[in-house]
Amino acid sequence: VGELDLIRQIRGRLGGPGRGTVVGLGDDAAVFEPPKGLELFTCDAFVEGVHFRRDFSSLQEIGAKCMVANVSDVAAMGGFPTRATVALCIPEAASDREVDELYDGMIEVAARYSFEIVGGDVVSSREGLVISIALLGAAEAGRIVTRSGAVVGDAVLATGSFGASEAGLASLLKGLPRSAAVDAARERHTSPRARLKEAQAIIEVATPHAMIDVSDGLSTDVWHVAEESGVGIRLERDAVPIAPAAQEIGHQIGRDPLELALASGEEFELVAAIPPSELSRTVDHVEAVAGTEVTRIGEVVEAERGCTLVMGDGTEMPLERRGYEHLSGDER
């Protein structure tokens, strides 16, 4: 595919510049009016064989997931996405239909979360497909939530449930036969959603001191918040919401469902630390606005206590940083 043809093809699919965009795709650079409040900027790269496999996911799913990972990061900061650029490194043998399929996924995500793809580049790669996306976001001043503000006494909450993404990947690696649980877990692994509505709903009724999206695994990301905030976190074993598909597949493959839930990366659920007095209205509001369950999974304690897992009988054990390398299944 000639580069000019490709750019023409992509441009035709993205339409004209949106609100606030002066020059969109097709020129040397995009031009737009800056937002009134604060601007956010993040990027994520997905590499074939490291972050995705073509035999596990369609190109549409791969494009969408890379975009969702970026949206999730902006959401976890309290912002909403505004504009993205996309760099594709595609194997020389790739067809224009394959590029089209990647864009199908990315365009679908841009439409779902209401932002614009304003530019990009397509270059050829010697080996494998690489997608690199840069995403801009906006937020009102004072609504930004970092990882570093959790204080002792905060309630730790989580959206949704955990373990299905890792269970889905494990089912693909092991070639498990299809079942309702396997289909649900694979769907979760290949087509995750970003918790943008949920993040905004949390900010509407609460003053979260810290927030993060779970991309490395619940245990690892809880540690990230604790370390950045200079606190400890007690995670209650029986309170961690484990996805039903992870329960079932965990038993099937001989892995503890709780361990799956703690290790599973790319969940894109939110974990936040909020004043305990704001907990019940946060749970109610997120459920009402987004239909997503919010669970109190633990509390913020003094730094000296570190991050621990509290058993049903009150005994505590150190919270291991569990997380799995993408695709390999090897423990980090």
Ligand SMILES: [Mg+2]
């Ligand atoms: Mg993140």
